[in-house]
Amino acid sequence: MSFLRRCVCLASLLLIMPLASGASAQVELEDGFTSLFNGTDLTGWTVPEGDNGHWKVLDGVIDYDAASEATGDRNLWTEKEYGDFILKLDWRIKETSGTYDVPIVLSDGSYLKDATGTPITIKRLNADSGVYLRGTGRAQMNIWCWPVGSGEVYGYRNNKQMPTDVRAGVTPRINADNPVGEWNTFEIIMVGDRLTVLLNDHLIIENARLPDVPERGRIALQHHGGRNADGTYKPASSLVQFRNIWIKELPTASEDQAAAE
Template identity: 55%
Template sequence: MTLRTWLTAVLAALAITCSPAMADDEGWTWLFKDGSLDHWIVPEGDNGHWKVLTVDGSPVIDYDARSEAPGDKNLVTREEFGDFVLEFEWRIKETPYINPNIPYVLPDGTHARGVDGKPLKLALPDSDSGVYLRGSSKSQVNIWCWPIGSGEVYGYRMDGSLPPEVRAGVTPKTQADKPVGEWNAFQITMKGDRLTVVLNGVTVLEDAQLPGIPERGNLQLQHHGGFRDGKYTGPPSLVQFRKIRIKPLD
């Protein structure tokens, strides 16, 4: 092999290695960085409600909670993943809906009750979204305005058939959210059926067990809420996402 042929082969290999669609030297793959939705499936019939905007000089995935898709309205990755570390930034844009049914969640994941024995309910401004892990709505890491904070796994916390330690494990240890309108950073680690969630540098879930979670599946950015007669009928997913990357561990 001549020197020129060898250099050509090396340069070709480097071009493949550095392709934006592939992992970098540390194993990370960008799912959204430069404004492309190539890694994502926009729901059929959405009509432009999941879109890309530029905010503060950076491309973001923007959603207005009004997708016109007749079926599932979530934004879904084309790829499936098993064990991984997922990092991204998100923010809630606004909270025009008042949710009258926000519970007072105790550290063990159950709901506090008043002197009458009924669950306490709070009426608070609320927007609601999240990310489904391995294609499962039950394993959604929540993004919302509840006092309990983002990062909890509602589907497991509310499953009364699960052991108390599982329900407590998916309940955030603290509220680490920034105020509405500000950017938050998630680091989500999934290994087997164990989940760790770090929000803005604070570990809110650590080694929480998700019994029965699929071994592999896609990621989904959640649609939530309805819109009728000029107003939202439930907590809307008025959210933006940016700098989404994933490192497969398997």
């Protein structure tokens, strides 16, 4: 291909990209979604007190380096609470932060174990973040490099007091993650205490039950890990980015009942 032709192709691509992005946003607006991120600043989000700029907007995306200096909660929370909703967001792990002993999660939510009953682990490069639903860390959907894939609800899946159907229900059917460095898309649907999740157009969680999940609550992007005293990163730190965050609020059962009355 000639140099001139390459230049023409590149110019055409640059013209198409913003149009495609704008078209996508228009589709979301027409379908009743509201943007939770304006691409410019963190309006609508509560930045942890004392964070000192580690949660930030960089090149039109929410960027986090796992090094928040806040002394309390270091997650990034929405200002508003939500009940039933469809939440869409893009996320990516920028890079991993060291190796981690990762267990093998079976389809029923339990761990693969050796003859002594000890969970078998394998070493994996890892990073770790997630999305908190309804204001509680227990309803956290993980973003990480585990073989089970992102999207599992660790606080329910790893709770041995939970019924077996609950633990199995919040375990992803497949690992649908794209490689580290590439973007992924979550579509998260909460109706009552039921959760359904699509990751990169793959149905990974279907109508899973989350017993005692709050009826309403804020949404958070999770902090995990951080820096050691020597400046190096702890294993599985949240070296992540987020973009294209949209939410569509759905009528709840109590709202339907009130409308009927």
